[in-house]
Amino acid sequence: MAVTRDQVTELLDSLLVKYNKRFRPGHGETPLYIRAHILIRSMGPVTEIDMSYSMQLYYRQVWYDKRLAFNLGNITELQLNNKFLHKIWVPDTYFLNGKKSYQHDITVPNMFLRMRKDGRLYTSRRLTIRARCPMVLKRYPMDEATCHLNLGSFAYSTDDIFYIWAHGDESVEVTSVTMTQFEMMEIKVSNATLHRNHALYSILGVSFYFTRNLGFFILQTYLPCSLVVSLSWISFWINRDAAPARVLLGVTTILSVAAISMTVREGLPRVPYATALDIFLNVCLVYNLSALIEYAGVNYFTKTGPGDPPENEEDEKALLPLDKMNTHTLEHVDAQNMMESCVAAPQPPSQTLKSKKYGGSCLNAFWNCLTGNTTYRYAKNATMDKERGLSVSRIDRVARYFFPLSFATFNFFYWYLYLTPRRF
Known part of the structure; x- marks a missing residue:
């Protein structure tokens, strides 16, 4: 016999007559187990400026509520919209390290409920999560980032609720995630217990391991x-x-x-x-x-620039204006110098000593350079080849x-x- 729409409506109304959504299923009895599963549709961006990352996912969780068990002909499961969720108890799951996360509401709230005849409830929500991701940038941009996502109950301790992964290590799935700067290398899940406000809270963790692209x-x-x-x-x-x-x-x-x-x-x-x-x-x-x-x-x-001072006193005398008193003396000196230039004579000892004095070591030259020793500079240039312009x-x-x-x-x-x- 086929079940009519009116029978389903009457069933749902009867289930909610004595239902009190302020109490969790099995209140005062053993803790309630909530099985979680995550499907990631897109990931990124991972930003260094505020140490955070974002992703879009479907968060799914399963729990049992015996108060909603039913028996209606050949129907084993009912698929309901988000309005029915507001009338029953749902886990107060939140993301511990979340920042500005939200649920999609266009065109309607993106969530649904499946209720099985034995009281098993399955919900799925489409969420955009933005969470903190502390990074150590000492190796940037050859660094690797590890971002965590932690979720748990906001109010219920382990005396009331335990979170477990629905499919073990395969509880977090990823579908064709592509990012500009990072490449996802590995995903690990974990279960932990957090001590807070003098009580223990069940926590589920997901760790995303990224490596940065260098291109x-x-x-x-x-x-x-x-x-x-x-x-x-x-x-x-x-x-x-x-x-x-x-x-x-x-x-x-x-x-x-x-x-x-x-x-x-x-x-x-x-x-x-x-x-x-x-x-x-x-x-x-x-x-x-x-x-x-x-x-x-x-x-x-x-x-040595054109404005530098001459190297010795003889050069200074050479630059003085000529007068009648010293003209004859200068002519005599010039004639004597011309005669000496025709004879091949060895280098004067004074010039050799001068070259040795200002040749020096690299350390000595560096020190005179730092101290701005002009005498050393002029003497150093005097020992060098005067035809070095193009060398x-x-x-x-x-x-x-x-x-x-x-x-x-x-x-x-x-x-x-x-x-x-x-x-x-």
Whole structure:
């Protein structure tokens, strides 16, 4: 015999006559077991700025309420809409680490109820969850994130309610989740007990393990910064007399790396430690600064500008105006010098001693450079070849090899350290 619609309506009304939704099923008896199941439809984004993540899911839970058991012909299960849920007791499940989560209500509340004749109740809700996800960004952007989702009863302790996963480790399903920056590697579920307000509460946990994709950062940060650093090395092949070109190139590369650094840091929280990306950007900035400082050293040790003072007193006398008293003396000295220049004579001992005195070690030269010893500078330039205008500085020759090799060595250790796989 077929069951009519009126019979179903009469059954539901009769079930609710003496039903009190303020008490849980089996009140005062053994704890009620609630079986949970989650189906994730979409995941993301995972944001570092506020340490959170979001996802859309179907949250399903099953429990028994003997007060709603029925016997109606050949009907074993009734599928009801959300309005019937407001008339019966439902678990007060909430997400412990949730932030601004909500249930979808368009076009109607996205939830339903299935009630079996033995009192088994099955509910499904479509939710968007936004939850906290504390992250340690020391390895950013080669880092791995572990985000947790914890759910349990808001008011009932373990004396009344126990939460368990409906299908064990397979209780959390994922359907074709795609994210821009992260890739989901693993999902783990857990059961725990939380001590709060002098009572124990049953908690279900889900852990999502993510690894970050590097493609965006390599194309937008690492590759441009490496090219800018390489661009700064062009100054080592530019003539030392082209000061505007070398200084402008150095300043431009420094500003370029600084602009990239500021753009990258806009999407990061102000953490009190350096990330892997910060280390790379700062090293790039140091290399650009070093290239500019290298030219300052070249200019200091190998060039004397037209406005620098003469090297000795004889040069000062040579610059004095001629008068009638010393004209004859100067002519006599010039004639004598011309005769001496025709004879091949060895280098004066004073010049040899001068070269040895101002040749010095690298440490001595560096100290005189820092202290701004002008006497040392003029004497150092006096010992050098006066026809060096088109020659290449020894400092530039060393820099052409030292800068690329040291930067390549840094990259080798940097990528080896941060790309080494580590366990979650």
